Amino acid sequence: MGHCCSKGSVAASALKDDVNHGSTAAGKNHIQHKPPSLGGSVGKASNGASSSDTPLHSYTGSPGQIPYPEGVGATPSPAGTPRRTFKWPFPPPSPAKPIMSAIRKRRETKKEKPAAIQEDDRKEREPPLDKHFGFPRNFRAKYELGKEIGRGHFGHTCRAKCKKGALKDQFVAVKIISKSKMTTAISIEDVRREVTLLKGLSGHQHMVQFYDAFEDDLNVYIVMELCQGGELLDRILSRGGRYTEHDAKSIVMQILNAASFIHLQGVVHRDLKPENFLFSTKDEDSPMKVIDFGLSDFVRPDQRLTDIVGSAYYVAPEVLHRSYNVEADMWSIGVITYILLCGSRPFYGRTESGIFRSVVRADLNLNGTPWPSVSLEAKDFVKRLLNKDHRKRMTASQALTHPWLKEEKHGVPLDIMVYKLVKLYVRATPLRRAALKALSKALSKDELRYLSAQFDLLEPKDGCVSLDNFKTALVKHSTASMKESRGFDILDKMKPLSYTQMTFEEFSAAAISPYQLEALEEWETIAKSAFQYFELEGNRVISIDALAQEMNVGESGYLILKDWIRSSDGKLSFLGYTKFLHGLSIYSSNMRQQQ
Template sequence: MVHFSYSDTSRFTSLRHALASFKPSPAPPSFTSTWKQFKRQRLCRSSGRSSSSDTTITSVSKNAPLRLFGYRQDFESRYELKEKVGSGSFGTVYKVSSKQTGEDFAVKTIAKRWASGAQMEPLFVRRIQHEVDIYNHIGKPTACRQICHMLLSPKIDAGAGRSLNVAYLYGAYEDSKNVMLVMELCKGGEMWNRVRSGRYSEKDAANAVRDVLRTVAQCHARNVLIRDVKPDNFLYLTSDENAPLKAIDFGLAQYCKADENLREKAGTAIYIAPEVLKMKYSLPADLWSAGIIAYQLVTGRLPFTGEEGEEVSTQYMEKKQFEHKEVFRAVLYADLDFTRAPWDTVSPACKALVQSLLQRDPACRPTAVEALKHSWLSYTEEVASDLPLGGDIVQRLQRFGTYGRLKQIALRKVAHNIASDSALVSDLRKAFQQLDTADTGELASRQKALEQGGFNLSRPEMQQLVSQLVDEMDEQGDIQYDNWVAAMVDWREVEHSQEWHDWVQKAFEAFDVDGSGSIGIKDLQDMLCQGEICAVPDTVEAAIREADVLDQDGNISLEEFEALMHSADTDALDLFDTRHHS
């Protein structure tokens, strides 16, 4: 065992702080996933305070005591529980099948935590709501009615839209003891299992790293810091060689803007960034973790070497064993090996990207978007799609799916106000007319346009993308022109038009039903749920959490609405997989 030298006071102080509040948890050791550690977590959200680079969010608003989340309570009548798939310190995953269709899904079961007075522990409530919010933030599920029967056999709580890089959340359920999250079942196994099988080339590694970085980039674009980027949290959808890779766990994720810092240690020790151990970190922490994954995929080992890293790397890769003190010391101080094989044979571009991700100074790492543009990962695909829009329709649908429900409807209202002869949408009008073969002004979703376009999509994925374009009240499941434009148009270009502010103002006024100058809960209830009980629980509350970011007063001001509607550079199509047949 290598012994730690106490002669270097600064190094000892950093390591002491890293260990001060650490308590080990079951393997795989995500060390804030134990309940005692979780109580020290705080939500990093935009709050209207100073936006300087040293902004640190450390407070948590109090939640009212709850006994129920308001999720559906008919899980047992809809699903048959099958074998256990896996477990962690916060929940257990089972395979389930629909009693109506026989189709298989995965369900994450989480035991409720109780405080005094038969109320759920407030921080547990935040933890569950937060994880569901993260999934919804990368694509908001909405109730899917007739469209589900047209494109697929009927599914309960089928969602709409969302990135294809994330396992699909179909719905949330609860009973008196547990919360159950029903999700897409990924049958292809973890990415690391494919590395062990010897099927990985440098090209395969690049494809996997690209998928990981796309997930990270999409999350960062929505101000979500994942905090637990590791191979265990990425599964292949099927066992096919070209199967897509999907992120499956956002249990430690937090909302955090690029100019904000978190101070709670969170993550899995082997993949944790140095600055997390120093308790001052932001979005670049996920890039270090992605760098560790990239290193493993290329070399089959960890990067740590020398006196303070060699034994950690050997113990973990051979036995999956390590001491947290030794790992933290390696993360903070160990030399990183870029000389031993296979680094003498891999491409210089590969080596350059991995080295850039594993810079201990977070300011020296690329952003996820910058990393995706690196020559090792960038490529130009010749698109052979027969769809009028060409080969980026799947990317456009995914991008639209990552917008929250409120923003999606608001963009539809703006699209309605854009003149059909405007240069901004002229190509979209032509494309819609080509697909609208019956000349009805509506596009029948049953045409299966995506199937005809030569894309590598499963039927459930196809349904997820197309159903977001269908109005929930449309019993025929047809796609209206406004919905088509909202999903397909380049909103960054539209935002630069002279009419943009007027269009946003009109959309805001449409939501502000009572003319109070702000959008409240009743306004959202009327607009998002047609004044009835929302088919998807937490729809209104989630919209408030997404948009009410400046003063958090429970209402959405015009300024907050305009911020919600803004399209950042991080909305680029390159963040999303084309899903072209290879």
Template sequence: MGCVSNSARKGAIVKVGKVEEVKVVTTTDDLQIQPRQFVIHKEADILKDYTMGPKLGSGAFGSVRIGTHKITMQQRAIKTIKKSSISEDQFVKDKFFAEVEVLKTADHPNIVRLYEFYEDQLHFHLVTELVKGGELFDYIVSSKNLSEPVAAHFFKQILSAVNYCHTNGIVHRDLKPENLLLDRQDSSATVKVIDFGTSTIIDQSKRLTHRYGTSYYIAPEVLKKNYDEKCDVWSCGVILYILLSGKPPFYGETDADILARVEKGVYQMKGATWDRVSSNAKNLIKSMLNMDPRSRPTAAQCLESTWLTLMPDATNQDSIFTQDVLENLTNFRAEKKLQHAVMSFIATQLMNKNEVSQLAQAFRALDTNGDGKLSKDELLAQYKNTMGANQAEEEVQRIMKEVDVDGNGFIDYSEFIMASAKRESLLSKQNLENAFRLFDNDNSGKISAKEIRNILGREVISSDEVWRDLVGQVDQNGDGEIDLREFTEMMLKLF
């Protein structure tokens, strides 16, 4: 599957996007590298860069197809929207741009990644990672009901993504198994949250009043048009109920019947299926389906529940904590800002999907509080297992300084992938050549200061001198541009 499921989409919202201060860059040291910088809005024909493959699904406003990038040969999901289908309805148009903005900003292993955004005369195109395992809903149906360890494996990933969204001010508003994709149909699969078209930014001074969601999963306070981010927690409670029983807590012949049951909040956990479910799991569901959102736990509190913290790992992923991952973090270094930028670009845009999947599992295990980023304390807890406390403190301080490229005080998901990947894999000849070709936007065979600015400087205020200086640090022959040899030598010095 791609970035949307086959289920029907309804509703519209206002445009989503955090208002950030425009950064002023006076030297190359002031540059901050973030994955969103590489998601470029291209006003071009997508067929110049992608070969279109089979259709994955379609909806009221467009379709999703498999696309193959002509340079990297990577397969991706391409969601195409006809401009004519949304141009006359501002709410629907804003719904589309909401998804663009949220996915552009999101950096979490359980949220589908946006690579590029194209616009031509007739269409918008969202290019996202291709998630091939189908919907979690289909897996539940085929499995009927899951064992608690397997359900916990899926549910912790869902909660982590929701907690990340809430921490960053985003409410999803349409969480359901159809909007949760698996990278494979397997009990150890990775979950990807999709379809952020109904999401919005939380304003703590106001309550949300627009009614969105799907009948089985919608929170009762949403029906009253007076709610906050806790509506997502209710939806997660419904999803957990279904994971463990194979049936929804609120059901009926029609949507009206279902919503009437939701408004009453009455459900049952009785019968042979529920007799096999632990009291810890039932207690978590009850807390999440609390009719009073003020008494309902946050996503972060759910991650700390007894059920999740005591549940054994069903996927046997202890082996991912190899010395290699820790050593790669320890050995990570980048002397130049452009080296950082290139490694971040490769990590987010070009890396082998299987290797990323393995590193994502390591990231989730290190991220003990499930907030989607690694703190100093989380790293310390791991390094103290392999070295003394003082040495671990010194090592983690150095890692934070080297790896925290955007300077937010944490190691974000993409920063972790960049720093923990095998250097020979990240900086393979193929990856370096592909990165060079993608930076070289005009196909001149050289990267100019203008081309670097188009990628790294679109959200900052800076002088031309900053970008010339960035090129000058690498430009060996003094022609004011970077050729493939200079580019490759700059990166291979990291070995």
């Protein structure tokens, strides 16, 4: 994390009761769990990387908790049936009786050893945790610590002055993590990973700059850039709770640029919120820096994470369902954008479990004040980020080409989503490729703008790209973090491109997501237009067996697939075409497993 905590209080205002409720340093909704089930309370050991100084909560009140059955409480059961005593004639005294009695007492003493003592004995037998990170141990010789500027659950951040070296006489921020609170191997690894992340990502203009890491017998010291402009949350409050659309765009673009960069490197932040964005200076146009990578993790393009971590008001639905990737960060950015434009949160609850229920079940409300006065483009932008289906959510690079931001001058970063979609396309069947090519011909100018920008980033030769172009672009935009996340592994699954080249037309077909297009209000128009192209160039006679094989569906799904094929000519109907575009679904997979 950059500065490991937020302020304990902010200016009292009506907005604070809403925007600041439960998420600032005084809030109660910072979550960081890795329980085996939602009802559990075993959490992931943290290194103190949270930017909030809120206590970590268990899922005691979570929606997934399993209550006791009716009539059964947490109190002990009634006393057991009294033991009956039988009298038997005693044999003559044995000379071995004293010896046997001593052995029996020794065994009983060992068996009745208190649980706490047994636990201590077990710990004594276990090897001690290795809390040596290999960092330099001369922190005090290089830096003079100043006042505390933030406090988190496992550590605190201080202002410090550099006494020698390249940063001599400059002020920095030092995050101090106590080794005494690193009680598990996981918590130790968390510290190591945070330093690795900060070091790998700090070259970007919207990342807090990492300078060095030190340690001694008591603490780990992470030295970073000192951002003196305050939190984004404070600026929202200072503006009376909301930004104008024009000013909000500047903030959102910086957040999207930061997110697109870390996502391309194979990193998911998992705790994006206004408290974790700091301004470099107090100037109104000061650039923002994203901080707090304590909950962040490396993730491969096709990997799904399961840990429930983050801050309750900003957590994505799929995180609560324990299956997510970088799309979870885009939901958090949607929440931040909502707050910037209207001054309140989109999903609210009085308790942690209430917040989670709202996130998973409640519909997005864009009808109340001030939304009627907000532009249609801004509302569409928010809706496309706060879509509960993560497959329909925009990526950070796509969001930067949204009509709401198109008038702003900014570049479009390389999108890892393009690699994921092209990988699927080069391994798809001829029928699916034909369906996608027809869909690409019906795209709007806004969608083509994004695809054109991505194609240019691949630096085509003679209007075509091959696997070498994808590899070169990835290497050009990579950092050490991409190697840690094994992001280059995706190129191995794109090897069919070694023997062919893609024109922009075919690239457009390969790099589009039917799920994302389905989230558009004009989807029906796009689909009908695409089907007309498909009828002319790609539709063909297909049997139910062949379609089932294409869709990876078992015999139990034949009745459904029958409705997708026209009885008149045996080709896909419009319904069949739109369903076919989605490819393998959870539903079809489940049907296949039932065979």
